Amino acid sequence: MKSADNKKRREEALELLNQAENSKLLTNLNACVRCGLCAQSCMYYKALNEPRFIPSAKVDLVSSIYRRYYTVTGKVAPALFGAKSLDQDMEERMVDLLFGACTMCGRCVKHCSIGVDIPFVVRKGREMLAVMDMVPKSLQSTVDAALNTGNNMAIPQEEFVDTIKWMEEELVDEMGDPEARIPLDETDKELFYTLNPREPKFFPLSISAMAKIFYAAGESWTLSSKFYDVTNYGFFNANNGEAAQIAGYLYDEIHKLRGKRLILGECGHGSRAHKWEGPNYLKKGYDFDIITVVELIGEYIRTGKIVLDKTLNSVKHTIHDPCNLVRNGGLVNEIRFIVNRSVSDLIEMSPYGDDNFCCGGGGGSLAMSEYNDRRLKIGKIKADQIAATGAKVVITPCHNCVDQLLQINHTYKLGVTIKTIAEVVADALVIEKRIKD
Amino acid sequence: MALLEIDGRVFDVDGDGFLTDPQIWNNEVAELIAKADGIEGMNDKHWSVIKIIRDNFEQHGNAPMIRKICQETGLKLREIYELFPLGPARGACKIAGLPKPDGCV
Numbered sequence: 001m002k003s004a005d006n007k008k009r010r011e012e013a014l015e016l017l018n019q020a021e022n023s024k025l026l027t028n029l030n031a032c033v034r035c036g037l038c039a040q041s042c043m044y045y046k047a048l049n050e051p052r053f054i055p056s057a058k059v060d061l062v063s064s065i066y067r068r069y070y071t072v073t074g075k076v077a078p079a080l081f082g083a084k085s086l087d088q089d090m091e092e093r094m095v096d097l098l099f100g101a102c103t104m105c106g107r108c109v110k111h112c113s114i115g116v117d118i119p120f121v122v123r124k125g126r127e128m129l130a131v132m133d134m135v136p137k138s139l140q141s142t143v144d145a146a147l148n149t150g151n152n153m154a155i156p157q158e159e160f161v162d163t164i165k166w167m168e169e170e171l172v173d174e175m176g177d178p179e180a181r182i183p184l185d186e187t188d189k190e191l192f193y194t195l196n197p198r199e200p201k202f203f204p205l206s207i208s209a210m211a212k213i214f215y216a217a218g219e220s221w222t223l224s225s226k227f228y229d230v231t232n233y234g235f236f237n238a239n240n241g242e243a244a245q246i247a248g249y250l251y252d253e254i255h256k257l258r259g260k261r262l263i264l265g266e267c268g269h270g271s272r273a274h275k276w277e278g279p280n281y282l283k284k285g286y287d288f289d290i291i292t293v294v295e296l297i298g299e300y301i302r303t304g305k306i307v308l309d310k311t312l313n314s315v316k317h318t319i320h321d322p323c324n325l326v327r328n329g330g331l332v333n334e335i336r337f338i339v340n341r342s343v344s345d346l347i348e349m350s351p352y353g354d355d356n357f358c359c360g361g362g363g364g365s366l367a368m369s370e371y372n373d374r375r376l377k378i379g380k381i382k383a384d385q386i387a388a389t390g391a392k393v394v395i396t397p398c399h400n401c402v403d404q405l406l407q408i409n410h411t412y413k414l415g416v417t418i419k420t421i422a423e424v425v426a427d428a429l430v431i432e433k434r435i436k437d
Numbered sequence: 438m439a440l441l442e443i444d445g446r447v448f449d450v451d452g453d454g455f456l457t458d459p460q461i462w463n464n465e466v467a468e469l470i471a472k473a474d475g476i477e478g479m480n481d482k483h484w485s486v487i488k489i490i491r492d493n494f495e496q497h498g499n500a501p502m503i504r505k506i507c508q509e510t511g512l513k514l515r516e517i518y519e520l521f522p523l524g525p526a527r528g529a530c531k532i533a534g535l536p537k538p539d540g541c542v
Contacts, residue, residue, distance in 0.1 A: 138451075142539040153540040155502070163504045198541045202503050202525040205514060231541065267541075366541055369452035400541040403524070410475070410522050 010086055013128035017066045029063040031116050032056050041111035043378040044101045055108035055118045058097050062125040098125040099136050100371040103362035105323040126238035135237045142367045143233045146246050151229040153197040161225050163200045171211050182211050183222040191221035192259030194230035196267045196399040209426035216431045217305040227253035230265045232273035236364030244281040261289040266420045268324035268398035294397050298334045308428040313343040318391035321356040322398035342428040349385045357381050361404025383412035397421040443469040455537040462534030470532045485510040490533040500530050500538050
């Protein structure tokens with residue numbers, strides 16, 4: 001019975017490659033010429049130095065299966081044409097390399113001589129593993145928490161509300177204004193703001209920072225007390241049905257509260273999953289505006305809604321570029337525009353911007369305990385980049401990156417502070433007191 | 438599943454170093470995990486945080502919100518981050534013998 005189930009699941013997985021009309025898939029499966037230029041672009045290959053970690057080798061796992069089942073030459077003479085069967089050995093290698101050795105950062109795409117979308121192929125391989133129920137347990141557990149409770153840390157609604165009320169009291173104290181607010185579940189507001197659940201659970205300084213910025217800008221905004229989670233780990237476990245369900249939570253909630261613009265909190269994959277992939281998961285377009293909080297803060301500075309004094313942040317800062325916001329999201333200049341207005345001493349990493357290295361915790365790897373050891377080893381590349389700048393503060397607009405950076409800061413004894421962009425901007429804010437005497 | 442050896446004691450842990458069996462936890466185990474993470478000698482403030490996390494886990498099966506930790510210990514947020522450089526999750530929850538929380542931590 002079990003083997004019949006396995007056979008059926010394998011057939012479903014293979015069906016994902018049986019798409020004669022899908023030109024994007026076919027192009028990316030057939031285009032690699034094995035030039036090897038991608039090898040040195042990949043943190044896993046650079047840090048671990050084994051050929052199986054070369055990005056083209058990961059692409060080949062998926063394309064070799066495609067050749068075996070869907071090309072004449074691969075069916076007739078598989079050994080001659082590098083065609084491989086989808087068997088247990090292949091499945092194990094796919095789990096190990098596509099889930100356990102790729103952060104989907106896309107740096108290899110920039111270095112590929114013909115621009116193969118390698119993370120797209122990696123995710124296609126993950127989709128195959130997802131239909132075969134082979135997603136690593138710890139990653140699936142994060143997705144399940146989001147599906148079952150609306151947020152990926154399973155925070156009960158009343159505990160979230162208590163936390164927001166507590167943050168609001170602190171805001172009132174700090175601003176010296178009893179009318180300072182962190183609005184919950186309010187309707188017809190200009191902005192519907194979102195959070196990474198790790199903010200209310202463990203790291204709420206970025207919530208206070210954004211609340212201060214909204215206060216200074218005089219913004220009309222709200223949080224939902226139930227569906228505020230900006231993450232979508234369905235992007236990583238590659239179960240598109242689950243990704244659609246999670247994307248639907250925010251879609252339905254902004255309609256329920258009649259918000260005008262959905263503001264994506266500081267989260268790389270969440271921004272990508274909701275802004276770019278969401279309409280594909282949901283199979284419908286958005287009828288509301290959706291932008292990242294980075295773009296919103298840039299807008300506040302340009303329009304004079306907030307005023308910053310960069311001398312308030314005078315120690316040496318550097319920027320870690322989240323892959324999904326910069327290389328895959330186009331925000332390289334916007335992040336620098338904001339940081340240059342917020343800090344007086346900025347030094348870039350080498351390389352930086354579109355060519356920067358991943359933090360090492362992307363692609364869902366931070367949630368996958370199974371690969372913790374590898375994640376810290378590749379993080380050495382980022383640690384060396386940070387150490388070479390001599391900066392005291394590393395700014396990054398992504399909570400997932402923050403957590404990986406916290407861990408490599410500790411492991412490699414860097415002695416730096418990690419901040420989100422909201423925290424740096426909030427520290428530079430010049431706010432006129434609104435106390436009514 | 439992995440093994441973590443500290444001062445001759447061996448523990449079954451997950452890939453992130455969190456105890457596989459939270460029931461084997463006691464104060465001595467907490468001190469050993471803390472030591473492995475570079476915290477030499479836990480002080481009263483460390484213990485007050487660990488106790489709240491552990492009690493919450495035993496009553497509710499999960500880690501408490503940072504709000505609860507701050508309000509019940511009277512410690513400021515930034516103090517907690519200084520006490521546990523790996524943060525409340527990878528730092529304090531691990532020392533308190535909890536399984537690794539889900540999400541971006």
